[in-house]
Amino acid sequence: MKNRVGTRANERAAVKAVKSVLFASAAALAVQAAVLPQPALAQSYTFTEVSIEGSQRIEPATILSYAGIARGQTVTAAELNDAYQRILASGLFEEVEIVPVGNKLVIRVVEYPTINRVVFEGNRRIKDEDLAGLVTSESRRVFNPATAERDAGIIVQAYAEQGRAAARVTPKLIRRSDNRVDLAFEILEGGVIEVERVSIVGNNVYSDRRLRRVLGTKQAGLFRAIIRRDSFVEDRIEFDKQVLTDFYQSRGYVDFRINSVNAEIAEERDGYFVTFNVQEGQQFTFGEVTATSDLADVDPAEFAEILRVRPGVVYSPALVENEIARMERLANRRGLNFIRVEPRITRNDRTLELDVEFVLSRGPRIFIERIDIEGNTTTLDRVIRRQFKVVEGDPFNPREIRQSAERIRALGFFGNADVNAREGSTPQQVIVDVDVEEAPTGSIGFGGTYSTDGGFGLNLSFNERNFLGRGQALGVELSTASGTRSYGFTFAEPAFLNRDLRFGIGLNYSETDNQYDDSYDTAIGRFTTSLTFPVAEYSTLQGRYTARYSEMLNAGSDLGDILTAEVDQGALFSSGLGYTYTFDTIDTGLDPTAGVRLQFSQDFAGLGGDVTSVTTVARAVGQKKVRNEEVTLRAVVEGGALWTGSNDSRVIDRFNLGSSRMRGFEPGGIGPREIGSGGVNDALGGNYFAVARFEAEFPLGLPEEYGLTGGLFYDVGSLWGLDNTSTTTAGNSVVQDDPAARHVIGASLFWTTAIGPLRFNFTKALQKEEHDEDRFFEFTLATDF
Template sequence: MNCVLLEKLSVKSCITSVFLSLPIATPLLTATMLATPAYSAVISSISVSGNELIPSQTIRDFAGIKFGTNLTPADINDVLRRLYDSGMFENVELRVAGSNLVITVVENPTISVIAFEGNTNLKDAELAAVIKSSIRSPFNRLTAQADAQTIAHMYNLEGRVDVSVNPVIIPVSEGRVNLVFEVTESDVAGVNRISFVGNSAFSDRKLRGVIETNETNVLSFVLRGNTVNADTIALDRQKLTNYYANKGYIDFEVLSSIAELSADRSGHFLTHTVNEGFKYTFGEGTISSSINGVGTEAFEKIVNIRSGRPYSIEDVNEIVEAIEIEAVKQGLPFLRVNPNHTKNGADRTVDVNFEIVAGRRVYVERIDIGGNTGTVERVIRRQFDFVEGDAFNARKMADARDNLMSLGIFGNTNVSVRDGSSPDKVIVDVDVQDVPTGSVGFALGYSSDSGFNGLISLTEDNFLGRGQDFALELSYGEDTQVFSLSFNEPAFLDRDLSAGFSLYFQKSDFDASSFQTTNLGFEPSVRFAVGEDTSMKLSYSLSRDEIRDVHDDASAIIFADAVGPQITSSFGVTLSYDRRNSRVNPTSGYFLTLEEDFAGLGGDLNFSKTIVRAKAYTAFFDENVVVSAEVEGGALVTTDGSNTRVTDRFFLGGNSLKGFATGGIGPRDTSTANDDALGGNYYGVVRLQGTFPIGLGEDAGIYGGVFAEAGSVWDLGDIGFADDEMSIRASSGFSLFWSSPLGPLEFSYAVPILYEDDDVTQNFSVAISTRF
């Protein structure tokens, strides 16, 4: 058997092999053409030889020759190319004998096995899902080379830029070969530095927080790290544009985005060059209609633009969406709104006229979904606010794409529309690319409250391809050890309803008191939206709680609670209202939460526990200074006339009230050697904080803060303890925040202003938390 060596490669476990390369069959075609007569001939028949698997008529059809026509050398060249382009032949020869064209072929071998070697970071199934070559089909050099490039691209999406993929064929029998893709993997090339050129309104640090790409932490270690590719850069550019457009910079543009590899190819240096333009504010907001018979009266109240506010494209889009939703309610599903902007350069204002226009009457014929090799189709379909037969709405289609991207389980995501079977129908094409969604995490941390602690976690954001979240965590600290298992279905019964459960085991050592606890619990819950910014969570908790290892000299109140394991069966309701502009780094808005737990649905304990929180944010000096105010309070009341337990009561101190140790304020038993903290049935706390840059430059990632806090915890019910009255404690101080390579660090120094003699104070505190 003859072997053709087209490219120097090393192949293991085979004796006879044929290697692939990029050159196509052009040299072979030229040589064959030279043997062809230079005159034209009229062809009346075609003979085929050399074929074993492919029918002769199929070969004649690919040749595409019409009998009775003159066959020129140019025609012969076209025939050759058509036959080679079919991908079924290794060699083709043409010969004219009178009026007969003789086609002699050597068929490409059939692929018997497709295998992958050297791949450890991507599984065989992931690679097999993206290649075009298939078992029991004719081998094609060009297809195999394209498959190799596709595999390399998958690695590039993970940031592995030095990966090489070589396709190799191994003859196994007459007419059959094995196709092996030899993969040489590389390490992930992270992001060494992200820089911006041309920005003056917002700092580099601020813009780094806007984009999707993050600088690689020097101690980071994740299975799926931060990477740079065309998709992530495009997303960064879009996020920058949206951010500036929501801050009044309507002329903003990203001039260039350049990612350069470091000399050792271990990381990228990403530079975005921008042109900010001028900042504009809203001028006049109006509404008009270009549809006969459709007035604007029903929609005027929706146009609530306030003159003088910074221009925001998000505000404009919200008004457009609200008008179109109201139009559907009024039986006008094809009404569309065009926001027309008029810039006034003199005073840098923007007038916006919301023009009501007639949209094209088009319906959704079907939604075609592809590329989801691991994710079930219904996960994708439920991101669309329309189904087959509904009126087509381009805005809803764009929202669906955003929903798919926000899931975090897809790489490339494309949603497009094409004509349907009739002029009034369209087909929506959805093309996604599954990406690895499982990860193993390691964490180290330290806080003044709990000391050093470590965490190992196993998470999966697309469990079994159903879009479900699964997490397994093991935390070990100086004072607390926790094992937890959690599962969440974000669209239970394909509705806007999140359902899940958590299972946990926890051991704690209360330094502020003379006892330890063990808790084993199970908590199922559901969460759903009750408004645009309002959500509700319903939960049930069943736990086995035990106070153990009580010191001999502990408080008699604690001894009274240590009666062995107690079963707590409770029902909980949490209502949240969130109007923050960002959940990660808010600079404006507020949020409110109300938590209510009712214990007594069986079990040993009967109580009602209420916690209320409210926090508001505002910013000054282009968001360089952020001020927040927070109010929090809670109440614990038994419903059977019994006394509350120390483990159910509230404690303040540490991070909950700076300037005091954990459990450092409130009722205590000073007759014990440890001055045991007993907690309280009620608590309240007020916190004020301001953060600001301190002039060290954005590259340092260091900024400062000042704070003032006041609070109290009180009341032990009918236990008969005298010193349980409410007494306000207060403190103030300053903080230093550092975005260090280890992660975010917070150093705080607090001075107690109002305190009692028995309080345990703590001036200095530090908190470190990082995942790598």
Template sequence: MKAGSKFVSAVSALALSAGLVATGSIAVQFAAVASAEAAVVRSIEVRGNRRVDSGTIREYVGISPGQNFSPADINEAVKTLFGTGLFSDVRINQVGSTLVVEVDEYAIVNAVIFQGNKKVKDADLAAAVQLKPRSTYSQAALDADIEAVRQAYSRVGREDATVSGRIMDLGENRVNVVFEIVEGGRTKITGVTFVGNNAFSDGRLRDVISTKQSNLLSFLFRNDVYSDDRLRADEEALRRFYYNRGYADFRVISSSAELDEAQNQYTVTFTVEEGERYTFGDISIESTLDGVDAQSLNSQIETRSGSVYSADNVEDTIIALTEEVVGRGYAFAQVTPRGNRNFESRTIDVAYSIDQGPRTYIERIEIRGNDRTRDYVIRREFDVSEGDAFNQVMVQRAKRRLDRLDYFQTVNISTVPGSQPDQVYLIIDVVEKPTGEFSVGAGYSTKSESTGTGGVSLEGSVSERNFLGRGQYIKVSAGGGTNSRDYSLSFTEPYFLGRRIAAGFDIYRQTREYNDRYSSDTTGATIRLGLPITDSLTSQIAYNYSREEYELTGICLTDPTDPNCNIAPQILDAITQSPWVKSSVSWTLLYNTIDDPKNPREGLYSTFSVEYAGLGGDAEFVKLTGRGSYYHMLLEEQDVVGVVSVGAGHIVQTGGPLRLFDYFQNDSKMIRGFESSGIGPVAANGTDHLGGDTYISASAEAQFPLPAVPESLGIKGAVFADAATLFGNDLGGANATDMEWRASVGASLLWQSPFGPIRFDYAVPVVKEPTDQVQHFNFGVSTRF
């Protein structure tokens, strides 16, 4: 066959091998070449194109008139044209001295339409599919997008959603893509069971994992949605739980989820092997570094002989030893724990070996998956940066910090080789989660006969803990009841001036009406700086300013001496001297080792504050307050938690006499079973309590799951006993100023509701004074520490 002979190009096998054909056939053929001579054409003619310019297609073909070409060149041209994704069919033929390129263009998507969707928004579905307006349409893309929409519904717990796709031909090679969706019902998790667990009950383990059984409130919590990723995370949560409680041999044998398509519900089963429970045996440190004495590092050890084995304690020790040695100038120091099990005594000896690690540097830190969170918000949690020595312990510490931010569902940190043998890339993969919250809360307390305060109260707030992806916290709240109104705005920048210093401010306004006798209006602001000392210890300094205005109302406004007014002279004097201005500075020390802020079981939460008022204004005092709450697991298998709390406060005048409203007043944090401002020094009228300059409080509580109540509802019970005393008052005419103890006992319901933690308390005073005012029932936001 001569150069002028006809060449027909493209076999369907070639297109298929290139992965370019989804459906239909490609009418592209190759004619055999009888001659080894290369072909030459005088012109290239393009046919069938509507949108793609002919010149562009000729460039893709890569053959020029007058240029020698072979069947291999034709094959390559076909591959190139298919590779553009613009054409559903390509045919190349030689007709005389002309090379004819015929193409069928893919249709262009005019619009993507979703029909029948209510539970998943259009914007979320549009982000999941690859077909977009002005993109090219193909059946393969449509099929893939149908599956993507199904997966989007699976992620919100609707496994039986059905999705179909079709196109609407608009003419001129343009189409609309329509996804028709039947959402179906929510796919429930009817049961979460465990096999092989003896040390802990199913209920206790269900509280550890994030996959929850469906219940009446699941539509609010959304924690009964099954996913493979959540199941893998639950496996790791179970491992950490057991490893931190002495079960070093624990393993998850299997985890499975069976879908009953007829009932549209899952049954999740974890099969585990607990093994024996170990305690720490001998603890030692070995060092091969010159100038590092192993004995001098004993104070950094967090593991103690005889204590229950805990993986967290081992990790804490590794971090503490590494930081200490690195601080001494050994940048590449590596701490490796070696465990030696004694199966007879059920102990694990741990030796921490300190060696010189490989000299490896961080060439680059790459962050992936943070569509909203700024890169610098993640980078600042690392104590290392590009060019620094690589240390795995420092990297793990940064991971723990990122986890504590609560901005991400998952955080994974890995390394890949860098451009040089002694360099690595640090890869940080994150999956973001919603960080905004809208909450509505309610409270109730018995209405006080003396003050008129109490009754039902409502509160709503909007907060964002990763504002604009900058890691800033902002909260706006408003609330009130029959006789009160509260408004506040808070803002916190956790890294002020690029340093690990939290700076923020609070602005608030409060109004109160007291039994139609008088009212108060307080406006204030606080500017604060917080400095972390350790991961558990934080210090904060703040400047506080407030302005309080008091006014007589009702019968007291008309005639304060009227017997129906019955207002104490001390209160009347304070009201007539308002407005009061307080200008103060305060310093607070916070120690927090709580394991879970939402549902604590172990740890200590304590605060100590000193406030000095006298920087201008009317108040002149020094106020000291402190409170500590210790949580400890009493019965691990039954999930019974003990809580012991103590608190105290004392105020000392530094200039003029204390104002009435500077004194301490009791509330439900101090003691339950009594009205707010219902104990302590009292006015001569026997009704108005004036507060005291000193208080001491203590509380003991046991929290436990309620029988027959699903753990996924987040409801627990508690019994408690409180004791407190409030005494000391230098205001003239105050009675009952001596130290007298009050005590109460009661029961509570604790609910981790979708609107925040809620607490219901019923208390009965068992020790009280004749002038005390009793309040049995109270419920509101749970803030016991």
């Protein structure tokens, strides 16, 4: 076994060669001095014979070609040394020796052995087959120490990408017969080196806590033994620099820059300290926003009318891009080809405003010759091509190509996607090259849930986001909880008929035992097919058809007359149409710190089946981040109404307020109830509900690596309305069938852990009715493995 093979052998060979040359030179000089005293001259040799010794696989002629010495050639001692260095540099020999013997030059070599096999020792985190795919040393090839060292470095880098920067790899040789060796890479994996601290220097507006939420690099937390997000990955730093820059620029800090990023490892080599040195600059807002043009066929006033950005809005490059895209779409509708929109920005440092002048001009007449796609081994070409709003032969628009590249990356199908344009067959044509690298798109999930409403549960799921490479989404899910079983199947085609039209199919079946602790079970099956499409920049409309099977069964002896009558109805089938309109600016609006989401939906049952009804639900959400985005304020107002026509509704058709809509009460804890003898106390649900929720989420002042934040909330709401509100037999009666408001206050503790997000709610009902069932504590957990 030889460590760092070749190094000592090379040194010995060099010493031997130098000694040989010096000895021969000294002897020749002594003879000349004795015979004829004269001034010393540089020693030279002329060899009539060259002998190669020790070569087995390599031809002597090959060795002579490396030496560069021919028979009868006169060479100096320096040229002999150069010949030695050339033979050694070939990388074929473990030892080289050059010995002049009179008129004969002897070259002795020891060839490097052949690799018998390549093995890896000490690796647990990376499999042998994965490491074999990284190294270039292979069996049946001549061993090369430089290649072995390079392979060791590649293995070290692979471990560094997993956060194991302390990994060490040593190549060693195990000698075998017939000049063969086993090349063994001895691996010391080391532990994961965590990021002990992420610091930001130079930030005044936003706290370290807020900025660390943006970064992909996380500092070590309580669950450092089982979570990997806090391990140091060098490549993630570049990503963090980009997202940090995007964060500031989207909030008007156009002068923001990152001066440096330092990642220092502790002396114990057990942790990194990462420091971002930033310069925030001043926040700018939009000043005057105008549209101008010198083109005769362009009316600037028409384009100025569609501008959405107004003076005083915080400046963002994304908003400028949106305005450019909007004006270019208008130019296309007007038949104005090759129109380019250039934003000219005038800076006013006194008022901290940026005046934006959108100049409409006619660009060069360049067309798209073709779009070439490479690297997609699974995804079909058409899935990528439909992300382009242009096709071959259309006018070339650089901005549109950039946006197409972003849409391709946003698919999530590729680990890397590069889109570039180059000159085509003529200067007036361009070729768009799309180079993608496929990434896994399927997942199998195993998860656990717990809530005060549903108890413990398990989830099994399979999801494929790029089914058969067609860009379609397929999902299968099985969920079980205490007394509840649910089975679901979903399928979606995002570009139905090659248009911006999402086609979806959903199939779900669920069963419950002892619904709301009452003595009846339920079985509900639902089939839904839908079409969803955009109607405006922030709005979508979904139309759907729904077929529903529902049944209440296994009535218990303590069930009241109303629910007993509903159970006796047996299985019912409904069929109908519905729609949902959604307006959402929370994630994509003008202000990244605030937004609203408005939703209105109606479902009309009666297209065949046993049920005629109209279900209407409206929901409005407003969200605002204040105190430099440290505190999130949120308000939700929601209401619904159920009209059933001539037939009576059932409890499984009516609304029920769980903790997702109103906190502080048991499931079925508020609303109309049937109360009577024999322990009858049945939650009936209601045909109408109205709820308003107000909450604030804020930091607790603890290190954010603990993952703990706090919240306060106030809920007010009511559930009321039945088709049959008369007093029933045996003295039973319906109570609380009125819209009396319940008021709840509470505090929340949010804990982001390695096993999932936990939420603890502590509630107090300020106002409730006599038969309401409130509760003080709620706990939920959801996690995927």
